[in-house]
Amino acid sequence: MTPARLPLPLLALMGILSTMWGGLLSPAGASQDPVDAVELRVRAMPVWHEPDDRLDIEVEVINRSTDPVRNFRLVVGVEDRVTSRTALHESFTEPSDFQPSSFPQDIHGSLAPNQSRTVRIGARAEELDLLEESSDSGVYPLTITAQDRSTFELLGRLSVPLIFYPQKPEQTLKLALVAPLNEVATIDEGGEFVTAAQSGRPPLEAALAPEGWLTGMMEALGAARDSGLNVAVAPTPRLLEEVKALADGYQEAEGVSGNGSGTQAAARTLLSSLRVLLGRRGIQRVLVPYSWPDLPALTHAYGNLGGEQINLQIAVGRAALARTLGRSFSRSWVLAPAGRLDAATAETLSLGGTRHLIASQDSFTDGSFDPESSGCPEPSASFTCPVSVATGAARMTGYLSDPDLQERLAEIAAPGHERLDLQRFFAETSQIREEAPGLSDRVVQTTLPSLWHPRPAVAQLLLTTLAQAPWLETVTLEEGLSLAENRRTKALVKRAERSVDEPAGSYWAEVRSAQELTKQFASLSPPPGLLQRLQKAVLVAQSSSWWVKAGAQELSGESYIGGTTADIQNELAKIGFIGKDEIILISREAPIELVLSNETNYRVKLTIDLLSDRLVFERRRFTERVAPGTHSIEIDAVSESSGAFPLVARIFTPEGYSIADKRLTVRSTELNVIAVGITVGALLFLIVFYTVRALRPKREGEPAAAANS
Incomplete structure (x- = not known):
């Protein structure tokens, strides 16, 4: 049913009464204030209107009070066209208490507490005199007020920007x-x-x-x-x-x-x-x-x-x-x-x-x-x-x-x-x-x-x-x-302010650490698919999307950092030295044998470093590609002394990150050349001495053997 247009004096009186009653229930400037007895929500409406269009606005009316709402109406009123963006923004939150052009639409029946009903306002735009007489395009604040039909008490209010174009603009x-x-x-x-x-x-x-x-x-x-x-x-x-x-x-x-x-x-x-x-x-x-x-x-x-x-x-x-x-x-x-x-x-x-x-x-x-x-x-x-x-x-x-x-x-x-x-x-x-x-x-x-x-x-x-x-x-x-x-x-700021959602500096330190570890892992030449997955995981940790939205279950920027670090450490833990902890050298120049285990399923590029203060190595630090499995590596060494002394064997990435190390004891049983010479010389002296003594003739008058005395 098309609502009847009310005379302007009567509408003005209704607006004044509505305002008076509204002051008792809610702040005059509040839209959708929580204390309103009735909440109004727009459910559907045309984006813009032309003179012959129907308003066709669907409003959901919700009873937010603890008592039933009976005998109420919606009053639809429009204000003059806004002339600035500031005025537009004010109309969003501070609708006018009085609209010069309006009409009522009665709502029959009642609403129980928390009950809602959708009402369609189907009147033509021309029912609002201000729009009927206007040829100006733009935004007209439309206020929909719920009020008691008998007392004009303000029950709730909603401000909606009505976009009105009497004709298509020449310039867009x-x-x-x-x-x-x-x-x-x-x-x-x-x-x-x-x-x-x-x-x-x-x-x-x-x-x-x-x-x-x-x-x-x-x-x-x-x-x-x-x-x-x-x-x-x-x-x-x-x-x-x-x-x-x-x-x-x-x-x-x-x-x-x-x-x-x-x-x-x-x-x-x-x-x-x-x-x-x-x-x-x-x-x-x-x-x-x-x-x-x-x-x-x-x-x-x-x-x-x-x-x-x-x-x-x-x-x-x-x-x-x-x-x-x-x-x-x-x-x-x-x-x-x-x-x-x-x-x-x-x-x-x-x-x-x-x-x-x-x-x-x-x-x-x-x-x-x-x-x-x-x-x-x-x-x-x-x-x-x-x-x-x-x-x-x-x-x-x-x-x-x-x-x-x-x-x-x-x-x-x-x-x-x-x-x-x-x-x-x-x-x-x-x-x-x-x-x-x-x-x-x-x-x-x-x-x-x-x-x-x-x-x-x-x-x-x-x-x-x-x-x-x-x-x-x-x-x-x-x-x-x-x-x-x-x-x-225009000029850009020298340094952008920190976003309020950005994580602390400690988070970025963890991201950088995980990225450096990924770089070290890359120097091993692992499979491209594995490496790219880990590299991209660090890039995902850099995403600002994590700052404002949580991921599925436990997924987060921190989980990518921790997971990437753990995955790389697990791969590196598969590489190391195995075997006995003691090496015996029986000659001054002999090969040192080390047993290296690679339990990954791909070849890795490793740098091996040997450290000892009593061994001279042909290759003290060298890089090799090691296939999966167990491998024996021999390094020629020269012992500078005999006895027992330590040897430290270390495995690094080619970029210098420590993967594993092993301490071994080297026992050299080789006789010292000088000591052998002295020993042999002393032995020869004794042999010559006693041989000469045994063969020398006895002198006359020499006393008899001690056994006969």
């Missing part, structure tokens, strides 16, 4: 949207999928289901592109590697198999669909570092080696994208996670060949926003111009992401009033356009939250509306740069 606002595809890792450092506690299946299986967020986002991107959406798509390489693992089939530790399953088919379909999408006109590919790391954090955590880490993340990411999608991603555009950049990080990117950036407002110095350059192209307007940044290597161009649009998108991603938050986002874009409706080259940039996993219907509504909204025209990042006539020079 250009919107450069970036859509990341990101998720925390779900394959552990050992290469196995970690299952979700509730389902016992890998979390990506739910994302790839028909109603999963990843499937829904891909379908929404494809459908919106069919409707004219131009967008930059930025898939995280690590996520696609894990989808590829599902597509190839897997067997995880508990025996859960993905071979031949619907998930395997869904993973293959997603990779194929993404490959096709990235080849379509109007879709720009944007490169993301391998595991979605915070780039300034890497710069500062690694000091002079921070640039090396950033380049490693980018190189590994590009290779993973090429392998999983068969598509090349230029390094010309690199999406810094969360838009966080500083001068040192931009310098690294620029030296590596990156020419364009997308940065948050916090990445720029305060001086970049003086009154004359705070708005663009006019100081009084929002900043909608591309930026230019000077680095030591080259000048970079790109975008300053609109902070209010980013805030609106963050509200959509957070649990709460999903449809209302979407409407506020669209209203924000409309208000930016209405600041300077006659300009055609205004380009504003925004990026979807990286870990936003919307329901398919929400993703469809957002992206399709952006493609069809009469006040908007979506462009790729490249197109936006070419369309805009103005580029404002």
